[in-house]
Amino acid sequence: MTTPPGATAEVTIAGDSDVVRVRQLVRSYANQAKLSLVDQTKLVTATSELARNTLVYGGGGTATVQLVDDGRRKGVRASFHDEGPGIGDTTLALADGWSSGKGLGLGLSGARRLVDEFDLDTEVGRGTDVTVVKWAR
Known part of the structure; x- marks a missing residue:
């Protein structure tokens, strides 16, 4: 099944x-955005870590996945939202090699390295939103 450009799930x-x-x-x-197999694997790995974080640390939430096109290239945007406790120290959470020991071991920094665009919006007591984009090369 082919998903139309701009489609969101x-x-x-x-x-x-x-x-x-x-x-x-x-x-x-x-696959539909024609990402290479390597880039597909990077994106799936990053989003798996973010989905797991949403479940484990945020107490659950939502993932929104969208095909995107900026006029030059196609890609995939994935956004994760939870209303959990938020992240108190984003510097530590984004530090290379830091892990709470509950996820895949990648942490947010690992997920950030695997994608082309990474946006983190969090506040203690409000929850966390993370959006990533991977573009076809």
């Missing part, structure tokens, strides 16, 4: 099976 993240659904959706969109 949302997945509620409430359990492990939802993390798997996010991975499958991202892989499908990445």
Whole structure:
């Protein structure tokens, strides 16, 4: 099945099976955006970590996946939202090699390295929003 440009899909993240659904959706969109196999793998890995973080640290939330086109290239945007406790120290959370020990071991810094664009918006008591984009080369 082909998804039209600009199409958006949302997945509620409430359990492990939802993390798997996010991975499958991202892989499908990445394939349709014609990302290379290496870039598909990078994006799926990053979004898997972010979906797991949404579940484990945010208490669940949503993932929104969208095919994007900036006129020069196609790509995939994935946004994760939770209403959890937020991140108190973003500098530490984004530090290379830092992990709480509960995720895949990549942490936010690892996810950031795997994508072309990374945006983190968080506040203690408000939750966290993370948006990533991977562009076809």
